[in-house]
Amino acid sequence: MTIATEKSDTPGRRRHRGEHRVTIEDVARQAGVAPITVSRALNTPDKVSLKFRKRIDLAVETLGYVPNLIAGGLASAGIRMIPVIVPSLSILTYIEVIHGIQQTLEASGYQVLLGSTDFNLERETALVDSVLGYSPSGVILTGLKHSDRTIRRLQSWGRPVVEMMELGEGGIDMNVGVDNTQVGATMARHLLERGYRRIAYLGTGMTHDYRAMQRYEGHHQILREAGVESERLFQHDEPSSYDIGRQLFLEAREACPELEALHFANDNLAAGAILEANRRGIRVPEDIAIGGYLGLSLSEHLTPRLTTVAVPRFEMGVAAARLLLMRLEEQASIATQLDIGHQLMVREST
Amino acid sequence: MTIATEKSDTPGRRRHRGEHRVTIEDVARQAGVAPITVSRALNTPDKVSLKFRKRIDLAVETLGYVPNLIAGGLASAGIRMIPVIVPSLSILTYIEVIHGIQQTLEASGYQVLLGSTDFNLERETALVDSVLGYSPSGVILTGLKHSDRTIRRLQSWGRPVVEMMELGEGGIDMNVGVDNTQVGATMARHLLERGYRRIAYLGTGMTHDYRAMQRYEGHHQILREAGVESERLFQHDEPSSYDIGRQLFLEAREACPELEALHFANDNLAAGAILEANRRGIRVPEDIAIGGYLGLSLSEHLTPRLTTVAVPRFEMGVAAARLLLMRLEEQASIATQLDIGHQLMVREST
DNA sequence: TTAAGAAATGGTAGCGCTACCAAGCCACAC
DNA sequence: GTGTGGCTTGGTAGCGCTACCATTTCTTAA
Numbered sequence: 001m002t003i004a005t006e007k008s009d010t011p012g013r014r015r016h017r018g019e020h021r022v023t024i025e026d027v028a029r030q031a032g033v034a035p036i037t038v039s040r041a042l043n044t045p046d047k048v049s050l051k052f053r054k055r056i057d058l059a060v061e062t063l064g065y066v067p068n069l070i071a072g073g074l075a076s077a078g079i080r081m082i083p084v085i086v087p088s089l090s091i092l093t094y095i096e097v098i099h100g101i102q103q104t105l106e107a108s109g110y111q112v113l114l115g116s117t118d119f120n121l122e123r124e125t126a127l128v129d130s131v132l133g134y135s136p137s138g139v140i141l142t143g144l145k146h147s148d149r150t151i152r153r154l155q156s157w158g159r160p161v162v163e164m165m166e167l168g169e170g171g172i173d174m175n176v177g178v179d180n181t182q183v184g185a186t187m188a189r190h191l192l193e194r195g196y197r198r199i200a201y202l203g204t205g206m207t208h209d210y211r212a213m214q215r216y217e218g219h220h221q222i223l224r225e226a227g228v229e230s231e232r233l234f235q236h237d238e239p240s241s242y243d244i245g246r247q248l249f250l251e252a253r254e255a256c257p258e259l260e261a262l263h264f265a266n267d268n269l270a271a272g273a274i275l276e277a278n279r280r281g282i283r284v285p286e287d288i289a290i291g292g293y294l295g296l297s298l299s300e301h302l303t304p305r306l307t308t309v310a311v312p313r314f315e316m317g318v319a320a321a322r323l324l325l326m327r328l329e330e331q332a333s334i335a336t337q338l339d340i341g342h343q344l345m346v347r348e349s350t
Numbered sequence: 351m352t353i354a355t356e357k358s359d360t361p362g363r364r365r366h367r368g369e370h371r372v373t374i375e376d377v378a379r380q381a382g383v384a385p386i387t388v389s390r391a392l393n394t395p396d397k398v399s400l401k402f403r404k405r406i407d408l409a410v411e412t413l414g415y416v417p418n419l420i421a422g423g424l425a426s427a428g429i430r431m432i433p434v435i436v437p438s439l440s441i442l443t444y445i446e447v448i449h450g451i452q453q454t455l456e457a458s459g460y461q462v463l464l465g466s467t468d469f470n471l472e473r474e475t476a477l478v479d480s481v482l483g484y485s486p487s488g489v490i491l492t493g494l495k496h497s498d499r500t501i502r503r504l505q506s507w508g509r510p511v512v513e514m515m516e517l518g519e520g521g522i523d524m525n526v527g528v529d530n531t532q533v534g535a536t537m538a539r540h541l542l543e544r545g546y547r548r549i550a551y552l553g554t555g556m557t558h559d560y561r562a563m564q565r566y567e568g569h570h571q572i573l574r575e576a577g578v579e580s581e582r583l584f585q586h587d588e589p590s591s592y593d594i595g596r597q598l599f600l601e602a603r604e605a606c607p608e609l610e611a612l613h614f615a616n617d618n619l620a621a622g623a624i625l626e627a628n629r630r631g632i633r634v635p636e637d638i639a640i641g642g643y644l645g646l647s648l649s650e651h652l653t654p655r656l657t658t659v660a661v662p663r664f665e666m667g668v669a670a671a672r673l674l675l676m677r678l679e680e681q682a683s684i685a686t687q688l689d690i691g692h693q694l695m696v697r698e699s700t
Numbered sequence: 701t702t703a704a705g706a707a708a709t710g711g712t713a714g715c716g717c718t719a720c721c722a723a724g725c726c727a728c729a730c
Numbered sequence: 731g732t733g734t735g736g737c738t739t740g741g742t743a744g745c746g747c748t749a750c751c752a753t754t755t756c757t758t759a760a
Contacts, residue, residue, distance in 0.1 A: 421716035
């Protein structure tokens with residue numbers, strides 16, 4: 001029980017310029033037990049007698065021991081960490097999803113590692129390669145389109161992977177999201193039902209953000225089926241903002257004064273348009289109707305209140321994290337695909 | 351050169367249920383060199399001859415080798431990871447700062463580990479304890495108030511620490527932020543200059559978010575010095591939102607109909623107020639003036655455009671990350687404290 | 701009382717990588 | 731021919747922890 005004491009202070013150990021962190025061995029010596037017992041007391045306390053547990057807790061407190069998670073991770077092939085890879089941190093949607101993920105995972109003792117790809121598949125590939133080097137417990141990434149290398153690597157990886165934001169077949173593992181085509185279709189259908197016929201779609205970043213493109217396609221298809229001019233499309237390449245929304249609004253009005261309704265790719269753009277309409281005294285929806293997508297809280301506070309297709313973004317993050325956790329805790333999740341749904345919020349702007 | 355070949359396939363090794371990742375040893379064997387040479391080829395390529403480097407790169411590609419960063423981290427006492435600890439992920443301010451940090455660090459090959467404390471110092475302490483277990487390269491945390499344990503631990507830690515959002519003496523290591531008292535004072539001074547005398551401060555979360563309290567104190571002090579009733583304060587405990595802004599606005603108007611100006615703790619609240627004023631036909635600033643804090647882009651698109659004290663949040667994140675990187679790259683940063691500044695944007699609402 | 705099993709503890713051997721030092725090799729000067 | 735020094739390469743020994751198995755101690759039942 002005390003043999004360990006001798007061999008400890010032998011010099012010549014410890015490189016890393018003498019940082020001498022307190023190690024599990026120090027705690028073990030202080031508590032008069034074997035290192036492995038300390039390890040158990042910390043990781044599986046119910047496998048250690050109360051007597052020792054108390055001695056060990058005291059030693060941990062006295063020495064200010066902080067477990068080296070890196071060493072633990074190496075020994076047990078993995079750390080409680082989940083990389084979350086999103087296209088951008090300047091888009092509110094992803095932020096809210098990350099928030100849901102983070103809150104859920106942190107509650108279960110997992111850390112979130114943040115990565116952003118800028119909608120660039122090569123960067124995503126590099127990021128995935130890199131974060132897999134940490135042997136994380138699982139991975140959450142955005143969308144269903146990835147490089148072959150990423151797909152192959154993750155499929156053969158053997159740990160849970162969640163692809164989120166988008167719904168579809170042939171995913172790597174688990175999948176939570178919304179059907180973007182349906183989202184676009186829902187608003188288009190609503191605008192048609194309201195009696196509008198001259199309808200334009202206004203969006204941003206559709207060259208690289210293919211989910212935005214899917215929503216447009218849903219919109220386009222519904223209009224075409226209705227036998228209505230379906231290809232009125234205004235777009236910018238900069239990220240969405242109130243200002244771009246304002247600009248798109250003005251451009252569309254100028255290019256097609258006969259427009260009756262504007263279907264914006266998201267609420268930021270739509271809000272920018274409504275705010276500009278307010279300023280210019282253009283009446284919404286009498287002069288022109290406006291619809292959005294997302295369900296940002298701002299949309300309820302505008303005058304007129306914005307009609308939008310709301311998506312529970314925070315909840316999507318929670319759901320993604322939950323799926324992962326279920327798999328990790330061996331509760332063998334049944335659902336491998338989860339449609340988080342969307343809801344048309346009919347308000348005053350249409 | 352080929353001795354390694356023999357001793358490799360010996361069984362009885364590899365636990366972890368036969369996951370058999372490709373290791374540096376596999377690459378070395380394939381390339382016909384020693385493992386350490388592979389390590390060098392990957393980490394310090396200029397120390398390896400071109401001939402071997404090419405052979406090794408080929409082997410890496412062929413085998414699909416991904417370095418185990420955990421093992422590397424254990425051997426070299428640290429990983430290229432920076433935990434960023436903020437109070438909340440639902441407050442846009444922190445998100446924008448994180449964005450700046452993430453972008454800057456990722457460009458230098460560091461990963462961001464996200465932690466949130468919910469304004470709870472105990473959770474912060476636990477989080478810091480936990481993330482230090484990863485031997486990260488540095489740490490970024492929010493504010494200057496921390497538990498004694500956290501301060502002690504980080505001070506003796508020996509790696510760079512940045513405290514952000516707030517400015518003051520006695521920080522742990524480096525410090526980037528704004529002087530919150532000055533921020534509050536700036537708006538108060540502006541309102542006085544505009545001739546308003548009956549001024550209220552409206553905020554949220556001031557019981558736990560002491561930086562919000564500091565801004566109120568700056569406001570309060572300026573009014574007192576001007577000999578004006580200085581204690582008109584309306585507050586809620588929920589997080590800031592347009593809706594709470596709307597409520598505070600209505601409550602203040604009802605409680606003190608004689609109010610001439612409202613100083614909101616942030617632009618979200620102020621925007622909620624302006625949007626409600628729009629809806630009710632209350633004229634701003636003729637009936638009542640409104641000032642904010644942050645400089646959200648929304649504030650420029652409201653009618654009237656919102657007067658606010660803007661803080662470069664993204665840039666604050668970039669600055670925090672840069673300070674850390676400078677220290678890590680041994681460029682021995684001189685600046686240990688950096689005032690990121692704030693700017694009064696006088697617009698139409700005052 | 702003793703056998704048989706359950707529970708608690710310990711010893712050993714790595715996890716996959718890099719720090720450190722030693723050795724080999726080559727060029728060049730004397 | 732020998733020595734010096736720079737550049738490459740390799741061997742060894744851990745980093746701090748936990749999986750695995752062996753051992754000891756404690757229960758419980760016969």
